[in-house]
Amino acid sequence: MNRLFLRFLGPVLLSIAVASILVYAVVTWIFGDPIEQSALRQAAPQIFLIEQYIDKAASDEWLSRLNKVREVSQVKFELIPLNQASANLNQAQREQLKAGKIVIDAANRMLYRRVDLDGERYIGSEDDVLQAQDLPIDYWFNIKLEIVRYIIVAFVLLIPIGFWSRSHWRDIQALAKVTQDFGAGQLDARASTPTSASIYPLAQQINQMANRIETLLSSQQQLLHSVSHELRTPIARLEFALEILQDSLVTHDADTDAKQAQRIIAMQGDLSELNNLVSELLNMAKLDAQGQLQKASIALDEFVQNCLQHLPPKPSGLQLQVDILAPGKSLYADHRLLSRAIQNLLKNAYKYADQKIIWRIALQGEFWLISVEDDGAGIPEAEREKIFEAFYRLDRSRDRATGGFGLGLSIVRQILVLHGGRISISESELGGAKFEISLPMGS
Numbered sequence: 001m002n003r004l005f006l007r008f009l010g011p012v013l014l015s016i017a018v019a020s021i022l023v024y025a026v027v028t029w030i031f032g033d034p035i036e037q038s039a040l041r042q043a044a045p046q047i048f049l050i051e052q053y054i055d056k057a058a059s060d061e062w063l064s065r066l067n068k069v070r071e072v073s074q075v076k077f078e079l080i081p082l083n084q085a086s087a088n089l090n091q092a093q094r095e096q097l098k099a100g101k102i103v104i105d106a107a108n109r110m111l112y113r114r115v116d117l118d119g120e121r122y123i124g125s126e127d128d129v130l131q132a133q134d135l136p137i138d139y140w141f142n143i144k145l146e147i148v149r150y151i152i153v154a155f156v157l158l159i160p161i162g163f164w165s166r167s168h169w170r171d172i173q174a175l176a177k178v179t180q181d182f183g184a185g186q187l188d189a190r191a192s193t194p195t196s197a198s199i200y201p202l203a204q205q206i207n208q209m210a211n212r213i214e215t216l217l218s219s220q221q222q223l224l225h226s227v228s229h230e231l232r233t234p235i236a237r238l239e240f241a242l243e244i245l246q247d248s249l250v251t252h253d254a255d256t257d258a259k260q261a262q263r264i265i266a267m268q269g270d271l272s273e274l275n276n277l278v279s280e281l282l283n284m285a286k287l288d289a290q291g292q293l294q295k296a297s298i299a300l301d302e303f304v305q306n307c308l309q310h311l312p313p314k315p316s317g318l319q320l321q322v323d324i325l326a327p328g329k330s331l332y333a334d335h336r337l338l339s340r341a342i343q344n345l346l347k348n349a350y351k352y353a354d355q356k357i358i359w360r361i362a363l364q365g366e367f368w369l370i371s372v373e374d375d376g377a378g379i380p381e382a383e384r385e386k387i388f389e390a391f392y393r394l395d396r397s398r399d400r401a402t403g404g405f406g407l408g409l410s411i412v413r414q415i416l417v418l419h420g421g422r423i424s425i426s427e428s429e430l431g432g433a434k435f436e437i438s439l440p441m442g443s
């Protein structure tokens with residue numbers, strides 16, 4: 001059952017219950033209690049007997065007629081004092097009884113009526129009440145009848161609500177799926193909500209927003225891609241020219257020769273740095289363009305081995321501890337990309353750790369928790385969000401020495417977003433930075 005309907009169910013049933021009580025109160029106020037009236041109808045033969053047979057007798061015959069009726073009737077007729085009868089009744093009923101009217105007590109299947117108002121049947125008859133017991137009144141039948149009536153009303157009301165909420169719920173779910181797919185990188189996901197749907201204007205807005213985002217992203221990617229490509233050719237040409245220049249270095253002054261050779265080597269270093277940057281940029285552009293992941297299942301141990309194999313050599317004096325806390329389990333992910341993300345974290349740890357790095361993989365509920373922590377300088381709290389932005393580096397002089405462009409973590413975050421995961425930074429117990437990834441198991 002859809003959640004929308006369930007939300008409606010409570011208030012609708014409550015309103016129907018309130019409406020039923022109101023209807024009952026108003027009907028009783030205007031026309032009298034319907035349950036009592038129905039009881040009066042059921043007791044009509046006995047009332048007829050009292051009014052048309054017993055009461056039609058001459059005054060001195062009245063008691064003997066009553067006794068005759070007593071002999072044959074299933075209903076028990078008793079004469080009781082007015083005070084005793086009044087004690088069983090409420091104020092309104094007492095007044096009715098006093099006025100000589102028939103008063104019905106449906107719940108106890110009884111009725112009361114004064115013998116007469118002026119004592120003409122027998123001496124003291126004005127103080128007596130004729131009480132009929134065990135009347136053929138089915139009190140519960142009357143109540144059940146009222147309940148059934150209201151249940152039918154509730155059903156009839158709930159059916160259209162059910163139909164409406166079902167189609168509304170489906171439209172909402174379809175729209176939610178579109179936004180989820182779009183958020184996960186499927187940029188061509190669009191809502192196909194029918195024009196008749198009540199959320200059609202919202203779906204239109206979402207589609208327009210998606211169009212704009214897709215256009216913006218693709219132009220940004222194209223720009224990044226073309227700039228990187230355009231840079232490649234002049235870099236290659238420069239590299240080639242430098243090599244020729246180096247080969248043709250023939251002067252008679254050995255000192256000048258050595259200086260020029262040194263400059264050429266520095267220029268070659270700059271060029272190779274530029275080359276690396278362009279490669280990283282192209283990788284990022286590719287990652288952006290990659291809407292769909294190539295997911296597959298991989299044993300955790302194999303995944304860890306793959307990651308470690310493709311890392312650069314570990315700096316000497318550094319200890320890397322790998323804790324796999326979910327042995328024998330498998331990961332379902334685009335493992336080429338995921339291992340790249342983890343390698344980026346490990347490479348950073350290689351750069352910034354003093355002595356020790358811990359890489360831990362654990363399962364918590366439906367999530368993988370993967371952390372990489374070190375005993376380095378750590379990352380100040382104010383910088384923790386910013387370092388995921390492209391080209392953001394903490395301390396330029398320190399980073400130049402370590403040779404980063406500030407793209408590694410931005411790539412990590414992109415890969416995790418594609419997988420529906422998250423990354424956070426905290427302080428490690430080792431003293432340095434702790435990067436913690438949480439990844440849905442079925443991501």
Ligand code: ADP
Pocket residue numbers: 344348349352353374376377378379387392393394395399403404405406407408409410432433
């Ligand atoms: P880079 O290629 O410069 O390492 P990243 O995006 O990987 O770029 O990292 C961004 C910045 O975050 C780095 O320049 C560095 O200042 C900081 N950083 C990343 N990892 C760590 C770490 N383990 N310890 C301390 N600082 C770190």
